[in-house]
Amino acid sequence: MRYTLFAKLVHDEFGQAQGEWILHSHVLAAHGKTANELVEDGEDLKQVWETLCDDFRIPAERRLGQDTDK
Template sequence: MSHFWTLMDDEFGPAYAGSLARDHVLGTLQQRTALQAIADGVPPREVWEALCDDMDVPPERRLGRDDRVARGAQGGSAR
């Protein structure tokens, strides 16, 4: 779930991501919102892909930003 929200925030911004997940109805997920689908047991990856399709997110942005530094890597935080 945390990766789902990271992808959502990166692509849509934190404020819009929450609204989109809560309010946008996805036909491919049986007319449910992202949050409803997840609550009903649909895997977050499937929900993310449905949102990407519906919102025309290009394939090169569907795996998330590539400028993040992994925790523990040089320049990253080791928390």
């Protein structure tokens, strides 16, 4: 996953401002670090996204982003 897709998924799900806040302040339960720290450490972006989804109980049908074919 590229960072642009990761950022889009975060912003689509949480909104721009709240998404940015979550990335730099929410400590992911499974890792003990924020998403931004994990990204800086070179962690797989798909795994970081999945962990965010788990922490915030995002249902499976919303984990792939918004449908833009409309």
